[in-house]
Structure formats: C-alpha cells, structure tokens
Amino acid sequence: MIKRLSVAAIATMTFASAGSAVAGGPVVVELFTSQGCSSCPPADALLGELADREDVIALSLHVDYWDYLGWEDQFGSKANADRQRGYAHASNSTMIYTPQMVIAGTDELVGTKAMKLAQLIDRHKAKPDNVTLTVTRTDAGKLRIAAKRLGDVPGKMLVQIVRYVPEQLVEIRSGENAGMDVTYHNIVESLEPIGDWTGDADLNIQTEVSGDNPVVVLIQDGSSGPILAAARAD
Structure with a gap:
C-alpha cells in the first residue's frame, strides 16, 4: 500500500537537521494550472497547502491554452501562459505543460510531486539573500517598497507587483473536469512590472x-530569471 504524504508533512521531515543553514526570505512557488486540465486538481490542492505558510509565497497562474477542450477558465490569461513560455525559453526547453511549478524562478517540476517540491523549497530557503525587501501599505492607499543589495546581483533587476485573490471555489460544469468543485488559492489577477x-x-x-486583495512584490532577473527577493503586503 502506498501512503501519500502532503507537502506540509514532508516539509517537516526534509532537511530537518539543516539547522546551520542560513535562512533566506520566502520562496516563491508559481503553479501554472488550468480548470480545463484533468491532471491539475491535485496540484491545485498542493498549492493550497502552501498558501498559508510564512516561508513560501504560493501563486496560482492560470493559463488559457486548454480552454479549447470545452471549459473556459475564467482566471486564465495569455499573460500567464507567456510568463510560462518565458521560463521554458530561459531553461532551453521547447515544452510547456500543466500542472507545472516553478520554484524561485529557476527550478521546475510537475506540480504533483510533493517530495521534490519540499526539497526544492528547503534548498532555496537555505540560500543566503543577496537582496532584502520590505513592502508595506500606507493609509493613503500607496505601497511602499524598500530594498537593499547584500551580495552579487544582476546589473538590472525587474520590480514587479502581483495582485491575487486568496481563495475561490469554482463549480466546473464541462470539459475534462466536469462535475468537480475545485477550491483555488492565491489566484493571480495581475503581474505588472x-x-x-x-x-x-x-x-x-x-x-x-x-x-483590498493582497499584494506581492517580486524582484527578479528579468521576467523569467531567478527571483532574488519577494515580500507580501496583505
């Protein structure tokens, strides 16, 4: 009998002895998913387990290229699919797929592989920060962004603002997932440089x-390179 562990349970076991590692900031996990993809609901649930962790910024980016199968994903966008293609190009890959997770802008995996995901998160957490970042909302409806360079960084970094919906239940009534009710977490509404x-x-x-929706700021090497720092403002 195969016993499946959640990413939350795995994270408590993986690298448990690495107490001497230098802890970095939150690790960004991007899930490229679609309501029209029959393989995606387990990955959506896995991302949901990460959504409340302080050491992870979990983002769900719905793509539009499965809409032709019979269900239009209301969260899907070409911009999200283009971001995924950018990651593929940066890694010299010619393929994009769902569910795919990209960790810290550098590592990718099938979005249902909980053990590998936990290992990658811990690996990135153990890396020292080369950039510190703080983000706060002001009473005047502004976002204050402050960052400082600590180590080696690219010559030009892109500052981006992400807006997301924390949670939404969707009743899928046609396509590959017809009849399913799926709860999605941290659904990206916009990602703007x-x-x-x-x-x-x-x-x-x-x-x-x-x-009023939460905001995340990313400092990244371009739009599809390593994410050097991330912070959220609820």
Whole structure:
C-alpha cells in the first residue's frame, strides 16, 4: 500500500537537521494550472497547502491554452501562459505543460510531486539573500517598497507587483473536469512590472495600489530569471 504524504508533512521531515543553514526570505512557488486540465486538481490542492505558510509565497497562474477542450477558465490569461513560455525559453526547453511549478524562478517540476517540491523549497530557503525587501501599505492607499543589495546581483533587476485573490471555489460544469468543485488559492489577477533597479543604491519607492486583495512584490532577473527577493503586503 502506498501512503501519500502532503507537502506540509514532508516539509517537516526534509532537511530537518539543516539547522546551520542560513535562512533566506520566502520562496516563491508559481503553479501554472488550468480548470480545463484533468491532471491539475491535485496540484491545485498542493498549492493550497502552501498558501498559508510564512516561508513560501504560493501563486496560482492560470493559463488559457486548454480552454479549447470545452471549459473556459475564467482566471486564465495569455499573460500567464507567456510568463510560462518565458521560463521554458530561459531553461532551453521547447515544452510547456500543466500542472507545472516553478520554484524561485529557476527550478521546475510537475506540480504533483510533493517530495521534490519540499526539497526544492528547503534548498532555496537555505540560500543566503543577496537582496532584502520590505513592502508595506500606507493609509493613503500607496505601497511602499524598500530594498537593499547584500551580495552579487544582476546589473538590472525587474520590480514587479502581483495582485491575487486568496481563495475561490469554482463549480466546473464541462470539459475534462466536469462535475468537480475545485477550491483555488492565491489566484493571480495581475503581474505588472513597475520599473528596473540596478542595486547600486537602496530602493525606496511608493506606488498606487487599489483594492483590498493582497499584494506581492517580486524582484527578479528579468521576467523569467531567478527571483532574488519577494515580500507580501496583505
């Protein structure tokens, strides 16, 4: 009999002895998924287990390229599919698929592989930060972003703002998942670049932010390279 462990349970076992490792900031886990993909619900559930962890920023990016199978994913977007294609190009791959997870902008895996996911999260957590990042909301409806370079960084880094819906239940009535009710977590509504940063001086900027949904800021080597820092503001 095969016993399947959740990523939360696995995370408590994996690298449990690595107490001497230097802890980094939260690890970004991006799940490329679709309501029209029959293999995706287990990965969506796995991402849901990560959604409340402080050491992980879990994001669900719904793609649009499975809509032709008979169910249009209301969260799907070409922008998310293009981001996935960018990661594929950066890794010299010609294939994109769902469910796919990308960890910290560098490592990818099938989104149902809980053991490998836990190992990759712990590996990235153990890496020292080369950038520190803090994000706070002001009473005036602005987002204050502050970052400092600590080590080696690319010559130009992209600062991006992610808006997401924390949770939504969807009743899927046609397509490959017809008859299923699926709860999705941290559904990305938008991912917008707001500027570049070289790291030569500390970053201190404010930008407008509307609505009450949570916000994540990513500092990344381009739009499909390693994620150097991430922080959220609820």
